[in-house]
Amino acid sequence: MRIDRRRLEASIEELGRIGETNKGGLTRLALSDDDRRARDRMVAWMREAGLSVRIDRMGNIFGERAGTEALPPVMMGSHIDSVPTGGKYDGQLGVLCALEAIRTLNDHEVQTRHPVMLVIFTNEEGARFQPAELASGVMAGKIALEDAYNTRDKDGIRLVDELERIGYLGPEPCVARPLRAYLELHIEQGPYLEEEGRSVGVVEGIVAISWSRVTIHGVQDHAGPTPMRTRHDALVAAAQIVTGVRRIATEIGGDLVATVGHLTVSPNITNAIPGKVALSIDVRDPLDATIDRALALVERVVHEACAREGVTSEVEHYWRVPYTRFDGAVVDAIERAARAAGARYRRIRSGAGHDAQYMAMIAPAGMIFVPSRGGRSHCEEEFTPIGDIEDGANTLLLTAAGLARGK
Ligand SMILES: [Zn+2]
Known part of the structure; x- marks a missing residue:
């Protein structure tokens, strides 16, 4: 079972046009009009993939692919907000690789015991509303919902008012639920994978x-x-x-x-x-x-x-x-999947914060890195070769499928 590289590439291009800068980067601040357009695009794709879509009170978007049993889901995803004049890979790549993994499960009519769920977290970057990883922080019970709602951007606009304005103030409580695992694919944002000619990083923890x-x-x-x-x-x-x-x-x-x-x-x-x-x-x-x-x-x-x-x-x-140590069994599962996908992989540590940090507090979590050209990110020059993205997406697919099939 392998993902469809051309379909994934086309989705990266299409979503990347929403908020695109004239130098080919991305400015898509959390809860802006472009964020709303990107969310609408994602929700449409999720429904086309047969997912049942729900929105929670922090505007996090969930799309569930049913399992054959009533078991905790395997959740995978990331964020689609960006920093100002950022790139097209940070965040949205993880969401689109997760979507591609689900589309591939559909293509192969794979049935899993556990449901497989796609998640898009609100305001990961902390560029518009502080702190970063705000919505996963609320989900993990580390940030109070009221505090998150009352966070203001530099113009004094409250987060909750923007959630409502763009139509993503959902009804579901933003709380921890039992999960089989949380998986996040992300760009490395550092130089090590590229320097060593690796396509995939099996992430052991976050500083x-x-x-x-x-x-x-x-x-x-x-x-x-x-x-x-x-x-x-x-x-x-x-x-x-x-x-x-x-x-x-x-x-x-x-x-x-x-x-x-x-x-x-x-x-x-x-x-x-x-x-x-x-x-x-x-x-x-x-x-x-x-x-x-x-x-x-x-x-x-x-x-x-x-x-x-x-x-x-x-x-x-x-x-x-604090230091985040990812779940040993999930990290091992990712490593096995990277090997099965034929990826050139190594174990690595993340120097950047991610929603997976908070998710690791409430679920067995793990991350998959793909290289960043020149080690650069949070800039318009951000780039990952499609061949490496393919290895990462296949690793994500095989990890999710394995965990969702198992007990
Ligand atoms: Zn990110």
Whole structure:
């Protein structure tokens, strides 16, 4: 049993036209009009494939292919929202490979004991509404539904209002249900598979992730008459924090990565000394203890930078996901399927967060990676060769079929 490569390729192209940028990338922010159009397209395809479609209160979309027995389903899927000027592979590839796997089961009239279910998660990227993986977080019981509903985008629009506006505020409760397994195919977003000429990564786990917010309070004043010696410049302290965070990562070394990716400078004009700066810090490592060590050093760097400049600050570590170890039996099943599919595979770890992180808390979960050209993602240049996608999709198909047939 093999997937239909041309049909899959055609679906990737068609869905990729919704929200396509003029450089061939994708801007399809969660719950935007383009997200609605892409959802409508997916729901139509799911119905054509004979799936019964349901929507939950977070706008997650489910399509179920019945099993022969009343057993927990094998769920597979990903997300179809993107970052601004992102690519056509992050997220939607996992959803379309799952759809292709179901279409292939239909072609071969395969009956499974467990139902097979396709899922599309709302707002995985966290580009429009924070935090990331919001809807799977609600499903896993780690984020309260009310908090998710009240999350606002940068224009102050509430998530729940956008869900309703685009017609995807569904009736089903967004809660954990028994699952045989959760499977997610995704692009690697790193360089390793391509460097080694592999087509498939059998993912063993996802690094722990920590997000912090630092707010620095200086003294806003005129850029002209204020002498250098009397200044309390919030941005000068922020600059030292940015380089300090980089230094922490290089000093601890190993797999630790740390990034300051977002700054808000106030008043952010040419002729005023910045009075207030807010900045973000993203820290990742396979070991939770290493993250704890890095965060302690971050606090010291912030404290020292602010003392030097005579400014005050607050540090909030507001989001944390521990290391995710995928289910051993599911990982083994994926590895067997990769071998059976003839894929050139290796075991690998994910440096990026995915809905599978939350799903692993409520179900036996696993992920399949396919290579990212140049290791690049979250950009318009994102690309995966179709031959590698085919290997990944066949791995997904054989894993799902095996788990759904079994006890
Ligand atoms: Zn993704």
